[in-house]
Amino acid sequence: MAERMLQFVRLSQQTPDKRDAAERRTDFGEIYQRFSAERASEQASRCSQCGVPFCSVHCPLNQNIPDWLKLTAEGRLQEAHEVNAATNTFPEICGRVCPQDRLCEGNCVIEKGFESVTIGAVERYINDTAWEMGWVKPPTPSRELAHSVGIIGAGPAGLAAAEQLRKRGWQVTVYDRYDRVGGLMIYGIPNFKLEKEVVLRRAEQFAAGGINFVLNCAIGRDVTLDELRAKHDAVLIATGVYKARDIGGEGADLSGIVPALEYLTASNREGLGDDVPDFASGALNAAGKRVVVIGGGDTAMDCVRTAIRQGAASVTCLYRRDKANMPxxxxxxxxxxxxxxxxxxxxxxxxxxxxxxxxxxxxxVKMHLGLPDATGRQQVERIAGSEFTEPADLVIKALGFDPEDLPAMFGAPELAVSRWGTVQVDRRSMMTKLPGVFAAGDIVRGASLVVWGIRDGRDAADQIEKYVLAKAVTPALAAE
Structure with a gap:
C-alpha cells in the first residue's frame, strides 16, 4: 500500500471551490470549480483503502473506487481513468450529477469519524483531464461482426448498451424521437449541473466509433417495432419515463401551471440556441414572476435553481414532508x-x-409527520385550520414521472407492462414477452438516476449478446 494513502488522519476534507452564490445565480455555468492536480491528489490520498469498500458496494456500477483513488494519489491519472472507464460509460457525467452524498460518499467508511473522501470531485477531475489529454477514444472494435441491434432511446441506458455492443463489433443503431443525443442529460438536467458540451462530445465520439443515430424518429410513427425486429437481431427499449405525474384540485386547469420537464426542456433548448416560442412568450420563463415549485426531488431542485437564474421575483418550494425526509x-x-x-x-x-x-x-395546508407506514416512512397528516395561500404567477409541478403507454405508442399491444406502466421483463435475461426485444433503464425500474441507467444498459448489452449468440449456434447444434 502506498505511503500516500490513509491521509484522512491529517488532511481534512476539501470540496471543490464553489462560485459565489450572488455570481452563479446570474448565469447557467457549472457552480463547482475543478480540482487542481495537487488538490485532487491530496483528497484522493485520504482514502483508507478499506478491505470492504462500502463506496463500491453502494455504487450502482460497483466501481473500483479505492483503486482509482490510489492511482490518482500517486499521479497515475491515465491508469486511474482506464480503471474508472472500465466500469462506467460516462464517468465525467456521474462525477457531476450523481448524488454522491446518498451513494458512494454517504457510505464512505471514514465518514463516521472524519468527513468522507470527495469521490465525485476526484472522478470529475480524472475524466476532464482524460478528455483534455486525448485519452478518451471512440468505441472502435478490433473486428466487425454481422450482429445488429436496434436501440430505442438515446439516454443513459440506451447509450451505455450501444457503447458496450459497439466495442464488441456489433452494428448498432440508436433511434430517438428528439433532435439531439442524450435524453434527459440534454433536455432535463440544467447546465449549472451538467454543461451540454460534456454530453454532446460523447455523442460525437460514439458516432465517430460507428454507432448510427437516427434522430427525430418516433417508434410507432416513423417506424414500427415490428420493422425494427425484422431489421435487427435484437431490439432494446430504453425510452426512459417522460409522462409527468399530475396534481388535481380546484383550479388545476388555470394557465401558468406547467409540468417540470416542459419547463426544464424549454430552458435547456433556449440555452442551446433553439427557437422556443413558449419561452419567448413568457409561458415557460420565470423572469419577474413569483414562482412556486411543488415537489421535493432532484427535479424540483433543478426547477427552483433554474427559476432563480431566469430572474424570478421569488422562488418557493412546497414539500409535504420535512427537510430530513426529502428524496x-x-x-x-x-x-x-x-x-x-x-x-x-x-x-x-x-x-x-x-x-x-x-x-x-x-x-x-400545513402537515405533520405521523406514524411510519408499511415501508417504514412516516405518514403525513393534515393539520386542521392551517390552510394558507402561497402567491404565484408560475407554478411548476415536479411530482415525478411515469411511463408513457408504450404498447399504444409502438402499436405493440402484446408488449406486457406492469400496473404502473413499466415494461415487464424477465429479471435475469432482461427480455420482454416479445422474443428478442429487451428493455432497460427507467422504463423498467421507474424514474431513477443516470448511474442506474448506465448500469442497466451495460447489463442489457451482456444479455443481448448472450441471447443472439445462443440463437446463432442453435441450428448448428440441432444439425449435429
Whole structure:
C-alpha cells in the first residue's frame, strides 16, 4: 500500500471551490470549480483503502473506487481513468450529477469519524483531464461482426448498451424521437449541473466509433417495432419515463401551471440556441414572476435553481414532508438555499386560485409527520385550520414521472407492462414477452438516476449478446 494513502488522519476534507452564490445565480455555468492536480491528489490520498469498500458496494456500477483513488494519489491519472472507464460509460457525467452524498460518499467508511473522501470531485477531475489529454477514444472494435441491434432511446441506458455492443463489433443503431443525443442529460438536467458540451462530445465520439443515430424518429410513427425486429437481431427499449405525474384540485386547469420537464426542456433548448416560442412568450420563463415549485426531488431542485437564474421575483418550494425526509440530494438543497430559494416544509398543495384564467396562488395546508407506514416512512397528516395561500404567477409541478403507454405508442399491444406502466421483463435475461426485444433503464425500474441507467444498459448489452449468440449456434447444434 502506498505511503500516500490513509491521509484522512491529517488532511481534512476539501470540496471543490464553489462560485459565489450572488455570481452563479446570474448565469447557467457549472457552480463547482475543478480540482487542481495537487488538490485532487491530496483528497484522493485520504482514502483508507478499506478491505470492504462500502463506496463500491453502494455504487450502482460497483466501481473500483479505492483503486482509482490510489492511482490518482500517486499521479497515475491515465491508469486511474482506464480503471474508472472500465466500469462506467460516462464517468465525467456521474462525477457531476450523481448524488454522491446518498451513494458512494454517504457510505464512505471514514465518514463516521472524519468527513468522507470527495469521490465525485476526484472522478470529475480524472475524466476532464482524460478528455483534455486525448485519452478518451471512440468505441472502435478490433473486428466487425454481422450482429445488429436496434436501440430505442438515446439516454443513459440506451447509450451505455450501444457503447458496450459497439466495442464488441456489433452494428448498432440508436433511434430517438428528439433532435439531439442524450435524453434527459440534454433536455432535463440544467447546465449549472451538467454543461451540454460534456454530453454532446460523447455523442460525437460514439458516432465517430460507428454507432448510427437516427434522430427525430418516433417508434410507432416513423417506424414500427415490428420493422425494427425484422431489421435487427435484437431490439432494446430504453425510452426512459417522460409522462409527468399530475396534481388535481380546484383550479388545476388555470394557465401558468406547467409540468417540470416542459419547463426544464424549454430552458435547456433556449440555452442551446433553439427557437422556443413558449419561452419567448413568457409561458415557460420565470423572469419577474413569483414562482412556486411543488415537489421535493432532484427535479424540483433543478426547477427552483433554474427559476432563480431566469430572474424570478421569488422562488418557493412546497414539500409535504420535512427537510430530513426529502428524496433529493441534500447538497442540491443547500445550493438552492444559498441561491435564494425559500422552502416551505410540511406544506401540501390542495388547489389553485386565479384571476382571468391565470394562476395567482397555490392553496396549501400545513402537515405533520405521523406514524411510519408499511415501508417504514412516516405518514403525513393534515393539520386542521392551517390552510394558507402561497402567491404565484408560475407554478411548476415536479411530482415525478411515469411511463408513457408504450404498447399504444409502438402499436405493440402484446408488449406486457406492469400496473404502473413499466415494461415487464424477465429479471435475469432482461427480455420482454416479445422474443428478442429487451428493455432497460427507467422504463423498467421507474424514474431513477443516470448511474442506474448506465448500469442497466451495460447489463442489457451482456444479455443481448448472450441471447443472439445462443440463437446463432442453435441450428448448428440441432444439425449435429
Amino acid at each position: 433529493g440530494s441534500m447538497r442540491e438543497v443547500k445550493n438552492a438555499e444559498e441561491e435564494g430559494v425559500t422552502f416551505s416544509w410540511l406544506s401540501a398543495p390542495e388547489g389553485f386560485v386565479g384571476e382571468n384564467g391565470a394562476v395567482t396562488g397555490v392553496r396549501a
